Amino acid sequence: MRLDEVVLRTLEKEPERRYQSATDVKSDVQSIATTPDMPPGPTQILPRSGMTGVTTSTPHDPSSSSVHERELAARWILTRRELMERVRASLRPLFRGQLIQILIGILLVVLGAQCWARYTDVPHRLISGIIVHVYGVLLIAAGAAVCTRIKRIDYAESLESIRRQLDSVRRVYLLTAPLVGFSWWLMWIPTAVSLGFDLVVHPHSLIPSLLVGTIGMALSLWLYWRVQRSESPSTATLRRSLAGRGIAEAETLLRDIEQARIE
Numbered sequence: 001m002r003l004d005e006v007v008l009r010t011l012e013k014e015p016e017r018r019y020q021s022a023t024d025v026k027s028d029v030q031s032i033a034t035t036p037d038m039p040p041g042p043t044q045i046l047p048r049s050g051m052t053g054v055t056t057s058t059p060h061d062p063s064s065s066s067v068h069e070r071e072l073a074a075r076w077i078l079t080r081r082e083l084m085e086r087v088r089a090s091l092r093p094l095f096r097g098q099l100i101q102i103l104i105g106i107l108l109v110v111l112g113a114q115c116w117a118r119y120t121d122v123p124h125r126l127i128s129g130i131i132v133h134v135y136g137v138l139l140i141a142a143g144a145a146v147c148t149r150i151k152r153i154d155y156a157e158s159l160e161s162i163r164r165q166l167d168s169v170r171r172v173y174l175l176t177a178p179l180v181g182f183s184w185w186l187m188w189i190p191t192a193v194s195l196g197f198d199l200v201v202h203p204h205s206l207i208p209s210l211l212v213g214t215i216g217m218a219l220s221l222w223l224y225w226r227v228q229r230s231e232s233p234s235t236a237t238l239r240r241s242l243a244g245r246g247i248a249e250a251e252t253l254l255r256d257i258e259q260a261r262i263e
Contacts, residue, residue: 102147125193128193131187153165166247166250189201
């Protein structure tokens with residue numbers, strides 16, 4: 001295998017045709033680096049009129065090995081760049097998801113504002129509108145915090161620095177995920193009121209809804225806390241999904257790159 005074939009395989013668009021781990025890339029590149037160069041073939045000089053054919057060998061260029069080393073180093077840098085592009089690509093779905101979250105937050109801000117601003121004399125609508133408004137602002141802030149940290153990752157830095165920046169993304173995401181998801185055990189009530197469904201505030205509907213919602217949110221938060229701190233292998237997949245699939249894939253790629261010693 002030639003070095004250009006390694007680079008082309010790294011750049012393959014179809015995932016099944018690319019290298020599956022950084023270790024495989026390093027193995028092929030090291031194999032190429034340790035393979036001795038083939039000696040140059042003889043150069044045939046065509047005979048002129050009155051002369052017999054003369055065969056001579058091209059003299060070996062002493063600088064060819066250094067040129068080869070420089071080319072190998074350049075290709076190695078390109079390989080690292082493409083591997084880091086795969087890390088970047090693994091975070092794109094999470095980034096797009098946060099943008100969608102920001103858009104939902106904007107819609108909720110508009111919904112809540114038009115509710116409390118138009119019905120300042122109706123207590124349940126005023127309170128519901130304010131709750132929805134504030135929740136929309138929190139959604140925007142949470143999504144913007146994750147997006148900002150993803151954009152700040154500098155893939156040209158060392159693996160340790162990239163890992164720290166990725167850990168920052170994961171911490172913020174795990175901190176804001178319960179706010180975004182579990183709060184809907186109760187958030188549907190003020191949202192429904194803001195949309196004009198006042199029946200949900202009737203005592204026969206509101207009290208059971210608040211009771212079930214409070215219990216459901218408390219159980220969800222408890223399970224979430226337990227899973228994050230559990231070391232059991234059976235919860236590994238669940239922890240991976242809670243941390244965000246894109247973040248988990250990026251961490252796996254960085255671990256493979258580190259094991260392959262591609263700095």
